[in-house]
Amino acid sequence: xxxxxxxxxxxxxxxxxxxxxxxxxxxxxxxxxxxxxxxxxxxxxxxxxxxxxxxxxxxxxxxxxxxxxxxxxxxxxxxxxxxxxxxxxxxxxxxxxxxxxxxxxxxxxxxxxxxxxxxxxxx
Amino acid sequence: xxxxxxxxxxxxxxxxxxxxxxxxxxxxxxxxxxxxxxxxxxxxxxxxxxxxxxxxxxxxxxxxxxxxxxxxxxxxxxxxxxxxxxxxxxxxxxxxxxxxxxxxxxxxxxxxxxxxxxxxxxxxxxxxxxxxxxxxxxxxxxxxxxxxxxxxxxxxxxxxxxxxxxxxxxxxxxxxxxxxxxxxxxxxxxxxxxxxxxxxxxxxxxxxxxxxxxxxxxxxxxxxxxxxxxxxxxxxxxxxxxxxxxxxxxxxxxxxxxxxxxxxxxxxxxxxxxxxxxxxxxxxxxxxx
Numbered sequence: 001x002x003x004x005x006x007x008x009x010x011x012x013x014x015x016x017x018x019x020x021x022x023x024x025x026x027x028x029x030x031x032x033x034x035x036x037x038x039x040x041x042x043x044x045x046x047x048x049x050x051x052x053x054x055x056x057x058x059x060x061x062x063x064x065x066x067x068x069x070x071x072x073x074x075x076x077x078x079x080x081x082x083x084x085x086x087x088x089x090x091x092x093x094x095x096x097x098x099x100x101x102x103x104x105x106x107x108x109x110x111x112x113x114x115x116x117x118x119x120x121x122x123x
Numbered sequence: 124x125x126x127x128x129x130x131x132x133x134x135x136x137x138x139x140x141x142x143x144x145x146x147x148x149x150x151x152x153x154x155x156x157x158x159x160x161x162x163x164x165x166x167x168x169x170x171x172x173x174x175x176x177x178x179x180x181x182x183x184x185x186x187x188x189x190x191x192x193x194x195x196x197x198x199x200x201x202x203x204x205x206x207x208x209x210x211x212x213x214x215x216x217x218x219x220x221x222x223x224x225x226x227x228x229x230x231x232x233x234x235x236x237x238x239x240x241x242x243x244x245x246x247x248x249x250x251x252x253x254x255x256x257x258x259x260x261x262x263x264x265x266x267x268x269x270x271x272x273x274x275x276x277x278x279x280x281x282x283x284x285x286x287x288x289x290x291x292x293x294x295x296x297x298x299x300x301x302x303x304x305x306x307x308x309x310x311x312x313x314x315x316x317x318x319x320x321x322x323x324x325x326x327x328x329x330x331x332x333x334x335x336x337x338x339x340x341x342x343x344x345x346x347x348x349x350x351x352x353x354x355x356x357x358x359x360x361x362x363x364x365x366x367x368x369x370x371x372x373x374x375x376x377x378x379x380x381x382x383x384x385x386x387x388x389x390x391x392x393x394x395x396x397x398x399x400x401x402x403x404x405x406x407x408x409x410x411x412x
Binding site for chain 1: 322323324325329333334337338339340341378
């Protein structure tokens with residue numbers, strides 16, 4: 001989130017906190033500075049945009065409708081480990097899922113999956 | 124050839140990840156009750172007609188362009204003056220040039236090769252295997268004392284089929300599965316179509332039946348019905364794909380180890396795949412994205 005990139009500057013953080021809430025209310029503001037973003041978007045890596053839309057990130061250009069819209073993931077996955085498990089092997093939750101098993105098939109490394117999860121939680 | 128395909132698969136897998144071979148890490152083959160070819164086609168067509176109501180079946184030869192008016196206009200523009208027309212002419216030269224024994228492909232094939240492609244692949248009882256259009260062309264070459272063309276060679280086999288299939292333009296696909304031997308090969312093709320394969324763990328059926336018409340990033344996924352009518356196709360208007368070349372590309376994209384073009388696995392898959400387009404009109408040489 002915005003807060004993380006300017007965290008420590010107390011005055012600004014307070015302003016950003018308010019701005020962040022306002023933006024969230026309007027359904028915007030992914031943290032586009034996180035390294036997981038590039039991994040998530042790249043066709044040869046996460047390629048999340050092949051199946052998912054990310055309305056909070058204006059740079060996530062896709063018309064995909066194969067998987068659920070990725071929004072409000074922080075409230076949908078209060079337990080970070082559950083979201084990570086979904087990326088690692090979505091077959092555990094749904095054996096018929098179309099989603100590739102990113103961890104189980106070593107499509108991405110554990111570190112890459114962690115980075116993606118960090119980014120997803122800002123959507 | 125296999126080495127080259129392996130290299131391509133490794134490249135597709137990217138970032139030093141080895142492609143996971145077919146069968147490894149894939150889900151179990153879908154274990155359902157036996158289904159006959161006519162019922163299979165009818166049930167898939169019915170699903171599509173519910174999903175795309177009011178769409179005439181003949182429109183399915185357009186693939187994803189059927190579902191995308193802007194793309195359709197673009198397709199019509201390209202087809203009006205197709206960039207691959209000179210290539211088809213090169214295929215005609217290959218077709219018309221006499222073979223070593225003085226005969227031509229037209230002499231070798233029934234009815235001069237006209238209205239033939241839509242009945243292929245077919246099951247050959249004597250050989251106990253599926254025979255594709257490409258195999259018939261190579262049989263003509265062999266009988267004339269010529270070396271066979273490689274099934275993955277665009278400049279020879281690819282261009283030859285680009286012309287030869289135009290002789291079947293407009294005929295309705297009529298691929299039959301009449302005998303137990305034929306049925307066993309069709310079943311094998313169906314099993315591969317349903318098998319989850321590769322590092323990405325996709326089965327053909329998941330995209331081209333279950334999710335046909337939906338959008339993968341910016342591209343609408345084409346329905347399987349109609350796909351077999353328009354080979355060879357020209358991606359970007361410039362790169363020729365025979366059915367097996369297209370299957371190879373699909374397998375690379377799901378990061379599986381592709382079967383070789385001309386392999387029995389692909390012959391059986393093509394057999395199954397072709398029956399799903401029965402009744403639809405052939406048109407060789409179309410533009411695809």
